[in-house]
Amino acid sequence: MAGDYIRQKYLEAVFSWNAEQEGFTGSDAIVQFMQAHRDDSDANDLWNYYEDVFAWVQKIFGTGFDKSMKGVPWGFLYNAHKDDNLDPALLQAEVERLLADSEVQKKTGIYPYLLAGEEKYLNIRQFDSDVALSVYHAQGGKCALCGQAKDFKEMHADHIQPWSKGGKTVPxxxxxxxxxxxxxxxxx
Ligand SMILES: [Zn+2]
Incomplete structure (x- = not known):
């Protein structure tokens, strides 16, 4: 059943987060983790870990749940950033701002972006190929910076003003x- 499948995938995610925290990595991290815990009399450690992860998420991102928070690998973010000195008010204001920014195409990437600072998580909007092609022709098939003539497929459509400085994906x-x-x- 779909519900069981989702629960199983979810449990797998929690296992893999906890496994990473305990130093198990690679494709069989969950197997190693489970072997290390096969003599445990209960699952208290796992549940404590799970509660720690979600207490941390609520502490820094607040208790208001946005659907963009679903499917975020929270445990991996917790493992890497739980000791960071973070400003919840600032982070929550940034989440609001980025949720409203139509240039940000991957909303679940907002959280890793804010914690790790890498723009790649946001999947910033790219130019459509028809825009790129008309700009290519307007530039006479030459690179806007060095002036070399190149085939269209060897060129990249670049934001003159980058997204991080307020540039939009407009022609x-x-x-x-x-x-x-x-x-x-x-x-x-
Ligand atoms: Zn060039």
Whole structure:
């Protein structure tokens, strides 16, 4: 039944979080974890861990539940960030802001983004290929930075003003860059 399947997947997730916290990694982490605990008389440790994870989530992100919080690998975030010095008021304001930002396509990525600071979790909106193609033609098939002529498929549609600085995914904010210039820009 679907309900049983979901419960089983959920339990697996909690096991894998707890396994990581105890230092078991790799594809058989859960098996190693279960072997290490096969003589336990009860599952209290697992439940205590589970409660710790969710107490931590509530402490930093509040008790208001948003559907974007579903399916977030909370235990892995807890393991990595439970000792970080975090400001709940600031984090919750940031969650609100990012939930409302249509450029952020992966809302479940807001939490790992705020904790780890990596933009890749947010899956920021990209330019549609028709926009990219019209910008490519407007630039005469040349890279906007170095001026080299390249095939369309060797170019990247870049946000002139990046998302982190308030840039939107609108045609006026699109430029076509060659691979090298794009790498140089994103490494800055
Ligand atoms: Zn270039």
């Amino acid at each position: 006026e904010n699109c430029q076509m860059l060659c691979v090298q210039c794009n790498l140089k820009k994103s490494n800055k």
